[in-house]
Amino acid sequence: xxxxxxxxxxxxxxxxxxxxxxxxxxATQGGGVSRLALTDLDKEARCTxxxxxxxxxxxxxxxxxxxxxxxxxxxxxxxxxILMGSHIDTQPGGGKFDGNYGVxxxxxxxxxxxxxxxxxxxxxxxxVWTNEEGSRFVPLMMGSGVFSGxxxxxxxxxxxxxxxxxxxxxxxxxxxxGDGHVPHAVDSYFEAHIEQGPVLERTERTIxxxxxxxxxxxxxxxxxxxxxxxGPTPMTHRRDALQAASILIxxxxxxxxxxxxxxxxxxxxxxxxxxxxxxxxxxVHFSVxxxxxxxxxxxxxxxxxxxxxxxxxxxxxxxxxxxEVSRVPAMRFDxxxxxxxxxxxxxxGYDPLEIVSGAGHDAINLAKVAPSAMIFIPCEGGxxxxxxxxxxxxxxxxxxxxxxxxxxxxAGIVGVANPSH
Amino acid sequence: xxxxxxxxxxxxxxxxxxxxxxxxxxATQGGGVSRLALTDLDKEARCTxxxxxxxxxxxxxxxxxxxxxxxxxxxxxxxxxILMGSHIDTQPGGGKFDGNYGVxxxxxxxxxxxxxxxxxxxxxxxxVWTNEEGSRFVPLMMGSGVFSGxxxxxxxxxxxxxxxxxxxxxxxxxxxxGDGHVPHAVDSYFEAHIEQGPVLERTERTIxxxxxxxxxxxxxxxxxxxxxxxGPTPMTHRRDALQAASILIxxxxxxxxxxxxxxxxxxxxxxxxxxxxxxxxxxVHFSVxxxxxxxxxxxxxxxxxxxxxxxxxxxxxxxxxxxEVSRVPAMRFDxxxxxxxxxxxxxxGYDPLEIVSGAGHDAINLAKVAPSAMIFIPCEGGxxxxxxxxxxxxxxxxxxxxxxxxxxxxAGIVGVANPSH
Numbered sequence: 073x074x075x076x077x078x079x080x081x082x083x084x085x086x087x088x089x090x091x092x093x094x095x096x097x098x099a100t101q102g103g104g105v106s107r108l109a110l111t112d113l114d115k116e117a118r119c120t121x122x123x124x125x126x127x128x129x130x131x132x133x134x135x136x137x138x139x140x141x142x143x144x145x146x147x148x149x150x151x152x153x154i155l156m157g158s159h160i161d162t163q164p165g166g167g168k169f170d171g172n173y174g175v176x177x178x179x180x181x182x183x184x185x186x187x188x189x190x191x192x193x194x195x196x197x198x199x200v201w202t203n204e205e206g207s208r209f210v211p212l213m214m215g216s217g218v219f220s221g222x223x224x225x226x227x228x229x230x231x232x233x234x235x236x237x238x239x240x241x242x243x244x245x246x247x248x249x250g251d252g253h254v255p256h257a258v259d260s261y262f263e264a265h266i267e268q269g270p271v272l273e274r275t276e277r278t279i280x281x282x283x284x285x286x287x288x289x290x291x292x293x294x295x296x297x298x299x300x301x302x303g304p305t306p307m308t309h310r311r312d313a314l315q316a317a318s319i320l321i322x323x324x325x326x327x328x329x330x331x332x333x334x335x336x337x338x339x340x341x342x343x344x345x346x347x348x349x350x351x352x353x354x355x356v357h358f359s360v361x362x363x364x365x366x367x368x369x370x371x372x373x374x375x376x377x378x379x380x381x382x383x384x385x386x387x388x389x390x391x392x393x394x395x396e397v398s399r400v401p402a403m404r405f406d407x408x409x410x411x412x413x414x415x416x417x418x419x420x421g422y423d424p425l426e427i428v429s430g431a432g433h434d435a436i437n438l439a440k441v442a443p444s445a446m447i448f449i450p451c452e453g454g455x456x457x458x459x460x461x462x463x464x465x466x467x468x469x470x471x472x473x474x475x476x477x478x479x480x481x482x483a484g485i486v487g488v489a490n491p492s493h
Numbered sequence: 494x495x496x497x498x499x500x501x502x503x504x505x506x507x508x509x510x511x512x513x514x515x516x517x518x519x520a521t522q523g524g525g526v527s528r529l530a531l532t533d534l535d536k537e538a539r540c541t542x543x544x545x546x547x548x549x550x551x552x553x554x555x556x557x558x559x560x561x562x563x564x565x566x567x568x569x570x571x572x573x574x575i576l577m578g579s580h581i582d583t584q585p586g587g588g589k590f591d592g593n594y595g596v597x598x599x600x601x602x603x604x605x606x607x608x609x610x611x612x613x614x615x616x617x618x619x620x621v622w623t624n625e626e627g628s629r630f631v632p633l634m635m636g637s638g639v640f641s642g643x644x645x646x647x648x649x650x651x652x653x654x655x656x657x658x659x660x661x662x663x664x665x666x667x668x669x670x671g672d673g674h675v676p677h678a679v680d681s682y683f684e685a686h687i688e689q690g691p692v693l694e695r696t697e698r699t700i701x702x703x704x705x706x707x708x709x710x711x712x713x714x715x716x717x718x719x720x721x722x723x724g725p726t727p728m729t730h731r732r733d734a735l736q737a738a739s740i741l742i743x744x745x746x747x748x749x750x751x752x753x754x755x756x757x758x759x760x761x762x763x764x765x766x767x768x769x770x771x772x773x774x775x776x777v778h779f780s781v782x783x784x785x786x787x788x789x790x791x792x793x794x795x796x797x798x799x800x801x802x803x804x805x806x807x808x809x810x811x812x813x814x815x816x817e818v819s820r821v822p823a824m825r826f827d828x829x830x831x832x833x834x835x836x837x838x839x840x841x842g843y844d845p846l847e848i849v850s851g852a853g854h855d856a857i858n859l860a861k862v863a864p865s866a867m868i869f870i871p872c873e874g875g876x877x878x879x880x881x882x883x884x885x886x887x888x889x890x891x892x893x894x895x896x897x898x899x900x901x902x903x904a905g906i907v908g909v910a911n912p913s914h
Contacts, residue, residue, distance in 0.1 A: 269725025286724060290770065301877055302759035302782050303707060303851030304690025307750045309875065314760055315746050318739040325736050329728045338723035339735055340772050342765045349711065349761045349780040351878070359770040361723050430724030454730065456722055457772070 077488050079480045080188040084469030087180040091468070094120060094160065094176065095168035104459025105168055109161035109203035109214075110138070110242035117160050118248060121175065121200055128182040130198070134250030137218040137228055138202040138243045144182050146192040147486050152257035154192075154483045155442070156181070156475060157199030158265060158434060159215070163207050167461020169266045169451060169468075175200050177264045177472040181479055193484035194259055201434045202248075208233045216434035219255045220441045258442035260409055262478045263435040264471045265446060266463050270454030271427060278470045279417040280427035280448030283410055285436050286334065286363035287370045287402030291377075293320060296391040299346060299354025310352055314344055316390045317356040323380045324360055327373045334428050335373065336363040360394070365428055366402050403436060406443035409478075413445045416477035422470060447474050498909050500901045501609040505890030508601040512889065515541060515581065515597065516589035525880025526589055530582035530624035530635075531559070531663035538581045539669060542596065542621055549603040551619070555671030558639040558649055559623040559664045562677075565603050567613040568907050573678035575613075575904045576863070577602070577896060578620030579686060579855060580636070584628050588882020590687045590872060590889075596621050598685045598893040602900055614905035615680055622855045623669075629654045637855035640676045641862045679863040681830055683899045684856040685892045686867060687884050691875030692848060699891045700838040701848035701869030704831055706857050707755065707784035708791045708823030712798075714741065717812040720767060720775025731773055735765055737811045738777040744801045745781055748794045755849050756794065757784040781815075786849055787823050824857060827864035830899075834866045837898035843891060868895050 097117045098107030107113040118140060122132050125142035132142045143153065158174025178198035185192070201219070206212020209231045217223035229240035243249035267273075272280050297313035321339045328337030341359040360377070364370040381392045417424035427448055429436075438444045449471035452462040518538045519528030528534040539561060543553050546563035553563045564574065579595025599619035606613070622640070627633020630652045638644035650661035664670035688694075693701050718734035742760045749758030762780040781798070785791040802813045838845035848869055850857075859865045870892035873883040 267725060268722050269727070270730045271725075271727065274730070288724075299879070300875060301689050301852055302757060302761060303709075303784060303853070304688060304692075304877075305757070305851065305875060306690070306692065306754055307746065307757065308753070309691045309695070312746065312759075314742060314763065318742040321735060321739040322743075325728065325733065332729070333727055336723060336726070336728065338733075338771065338773055340723060340765075340770045340774060341768050342735065342763055344761075344763045347762050350759065350782055351761050352759055353761060361771055363724060430726065431722055432724070454721060454726060456725075458720070 076485055077188065077190055079477055079485065080184050080190065082180045082184045082469065082472045082476055084465060086183065087176060087472055088465050088468060090124070090176045090179065091168055091172060094172055098162065100165060100459050102165070102459035104461065105162045105166055106164050107162045108164060108208040109205065110208065110239065110246060112246070114161055115246035115248070118200065121160065121179070124179055125182065125198065128179060129186050130182055134248055136225055136250055137215050138248040138250065139215040139219060140200040141197050142182070143195055143197045144185065146195045146483060148193050149195065151194040152259040153195040153197045154259045154479055155197050155199055155261040156263065156479060157201060158263050159201045159204030161203055161205050163205050163457045165459050166457055167459060169461055169463045170268065170456050171204055173266055173463065173468065174264045177475050180472050181476050184476065189488045190485055191487050192480065193486045196479055196483050204434055209239050213432055213434055213437055216437035220437040222437050222440065255441065260482055261435060261438040261442050261444040262409070262475055263433060263446045264475045265433060265448060266451040266456060267427070267448040267454065268431055268451060268456035272425060272448060272450035273452070273454060275425055277423065277425040278449065278467055279422045279424040279474055281410060281414045281417060281424045282405060282429050282446035282448055283426050284365070284402065284404035285429040285433070286336065286365055287367055288398065288400040289362045289370055289374055289396060290398035291360040292395045292397050293358050293360055294393045295356045297354055300352045302350040302352055305352060311389050312352050313356045313390065314353040316384050316388060316392065317358055319384060320380060321358065323377060327376050328362070331364060331369050331373060334365040335369055336361070336430060337373065363430060364402065370402065400432065403439060405439055405445045409443045409445035412478050412481055413447055413474065416474045416481065419477055420470065420473045422474070447471050497906055498609065498611055500898055500906065501605050501611065503601045503605045503890065503893045503897055505886060507604065508597060508893055509886050509889060511545070511597045511600065512589055512593060515593055519583065521586060521880050523880035525882065526583045526587055527585050528583045529585060529629040530626065531629070531660065531667060533667070535582055536667035536669070539621065542581065542600070545600055546603065546619065549600060550607045551603055555669055557646055557671055558636050559669040559671065560636040560640060561621040562618050563603070564616055564618045565606065567616045567904060569614050570616065572615040573680040574616040574618045575680045575900055576618050576620055576682040577684065577900060578622060579684050580622045580625035582624055582626050584626050584878045586880050587878055588880060590882055590884045591689065591877050592625055594687055594884065594889065595685045598896050601893050602897050605897065610909045611906055612908050613901065614907045617900055617904050624660070625855055630660050634853055634855055634858050637858035641858040643858050643861065676862065681903055682856060682859040682863050682865040683830070683896055684854060684867045685896045686854060686869060687872040687877060688848070688869040688875065689852055689872060689877035693846060693869060693871035694873070694875060696846055698844065698846040699870065699888055700843045700845040700895055702831060702835045702838060702845045703826060703850050703867035703869055704847050705786070705823065705825035706850040706854070707757065707786055708788055709819065709821040710783045710791055710795055710817060711819035712781040713816045713818050714779050714781055715814045716777045718775055721773045723771040723773055726773060732810050733773050734777045734811065735774040737805050737809060737813065738779055740805060741801060742779065744798060748797050749783070752785060752790050752794060755786040756790055757782070757851060758794065784851060785823065791823065821853065824860060826860055826866045830864045830866035833899050833902055834868055834895065837895045837902065840898055841891065841894045843895070868892050
């Protein structure tokens with residue numbers, strides 16, 4: 073009996089080249105990528121992935137929501153597979169790394185294992201999840217949502233874009249309406265991703281061990297005052313909806329600051345009516361996005377916001393209506409998988425930082441059906457969903473090496489497939 | 494030699510009927526009027542006015558910017574005429590009274606003088622000023638602006654609407670491109686108008702003696718922060734343009750309140766970029782409308798706003814750009830004319846309130862070339878530029894009777910034209 077081979081390093085320049093090559097499909101003049109889910113560009117990127125995966129020795133298949141699975145067989149076909157992946161759809165005017173990195177890091181692991189003739193015990197699989205971004209079809213994280221039972225297949229297939237075209241129609245059109253809709257057994261799921269925030273860069277860390285994700289509560293707020301002429305209406309006689317709204321806009325931020333460091337409060341969307349220079353606004357709509365590490369904090373933030381609303385309503389002749397439009401509970405990734413990411417990072421020579429994901433990711437859906445974890449790498453200035461999104465080649469390599477270790481530890485290296493190679 | 498006749502009262506129901514009749518041209522389902530300057534509807538209203546004025550014994554003529562003058566001859570043709578008037582164009586979805594009231598009150602005075610066979614010493618004239626509202630063509634108060642030299646005739650004629658059609662083209666099309674472009678001699682100008690604010694109603698006064706108009710300084714403010722993802726970006730790492738903007742939005746109102754009662758501060762227009770629920774706003778544009786009774790106050794308000802901007806810029810990595818886009822100096826109407834309005838109101842049995850106009854009016858332009866004054870009457874809830882704009886019949890009558898007295902005092906009643914009538 074020979075010694076088991078050690079875990080190989082991935083080929084960083086090859087991974088980088090693949091990221092750059094895939095980014096040519098839908099490349100924007102500003103250096104980014106605009107490749108919305110289920111468009112012709114998405115089809116081209118999907119076909120490219122399948123071609124590369126087959127060249128790396130994987131079998132590929134597509135499920136009923138268009139998720140692509142590229143499997144490398146292990147020695148024990150009865151064991152459930154270890155999954156890794158992310159998505160290759162982008163925002164309009166998005167970047168080269170968001171999603172694509174996790175998919176191509178997985179592909180690079182397949183290639184490196186093949187190069188090193190390494191056989192794993194369990195099957196391993198790279199997944200491309202359909203429509204993570206939600207830019208064209210709602211809900212976002214659709215493919216992983218259907219896979220994990222968060223969203224029904226029929227609801228997903230009947231979702232329509234702003235032109236009225238459905239997911240089902242587009243899947244058929246681009247040739248990615250597969251037949252396997254029952255999710256297969258999964259041992260665990262690992263997703264490498266750019267952080268999309270500034271924390272790793274500011275703390276000068278290469279690897280983030282993602283311990284969980286912030287809970288989110290989204291609201292629509294409507295403030296109704298009384299529209300009147302900006303000139304003849306004395307300040308004491310006004311019912312200015314924008315003034316009341318601006319108090320709330322500030323309150324949202326104060327609330328998040330009071331629950332530092334892992335709370336967030338954002339007003340991103342504002343509509344003022346009638347939006348005329350010399351008319352006191354009669355109505356203002358705005359969005360509220362509250363996030364926190366645990367449900368208690370999230371609920372405290374929402375309660376405090378409601379208290380401020382009551383105070384404003386008592387002091388001013390203003391109506392304020394707050395409606396919750398979306399809620400995602402705070403979650404923690406599987407402790408064993410998180411520990412494995414931490415151990416793998418340290419084995420690879422990094423001093424990782426525990427981090428909470430502020431954004432949604434396919435891994436959050438997967439965590440409902442399998443032990444899951446994520447590996448973050450820094451992105452320049454924390455910028456994402458932007459054409460200038462950038463990650464350093466060294467960091468791209470580092471994250472993929474940590475992913476390689478997680479997969480090999482979890483799947484088990486059982487031997488060298490073809491020592492004569 | 495007989496006694497001079499006393500000043501007659503106007504026919505309130507007839508004036509009310511004329512207001513309602515004119516409001517049928519461009520009537521909206523919501524009970525208002527939508528009759529933009531130089532449209533077919535404006536043409537119809539102009540022709541109706543000319544017909545009525547001729548029936549009341551007036552000679553009519555049109556000047557080069559389309560202002561309509563309806564003159565009733567007095568005994569001394571060498572004396573300059575006493576003018577009264579307003580406008581009959583409306584806002585889209587405007588009301589029945591704004592502008593129309595001042596014109597039709599003038600017309601009613603012509604009718605009442607004729608009914609009572611009263612001859613004045615000076616000529617008197619009702620004017621319909623072109624495009625006061627500015628809803629279709631900028632600048633607003635165009636006809637009175639050209640008449641008083643605030644705006645050149647050629648600039649006014651070449652102004653274009655959003656479809657690219659010019660004022661000159663539309664005047665020709667509707668048959669109101671007159672030839673008299675040199676303003677004639679004017680003794681004085683009186684304009685009756687609804688207040689468009691709540692002050693008279695709240696103080697339970699019927700007549701407002703308008704002593705002047707608030708100065709206005711209009712600004713465009715652009716706040717530039719940095720667009721980033723609402724989830725992964727900790728509060729401490731944000732450059733949220735909307736947060737900075739909301740401080741300024743509140744400051745604009747505080748400033749006006751600190752210079753009570755005759756200062757105003759309004760943010761009416763806001764645009765947030767990219768205006769997405771889960772993106773921290775990178776850029777916010779908003780309008781600032783500051784008004785005050787005197788230039789010193791107006792300048793203090795603007796300086797204080799600039800100080801707040803400097804403080805925000807020092808404390809946050811935010812750029813703020815404030816550009817002045819329009820400035821109208823504070824003005825006082827002619828003391829004699831204002832005193833005449835006050836005296837006329839008291840003669841007619843009212844306890845008038847001195848009031849400062851917060852809005853622009855043709856009289857503000859006329860004041861540059863002739864002694865001028867305005868008479869305000871209440872409007873329900875202070876609402877104007879709105880289909881539900883409403884004035885009480887008693888108030889409509891009262892304002893016209895005060896206007897009648899101003900005109901008769903200024904023009905001089907010299908006799909009964911045709912005692913046998």
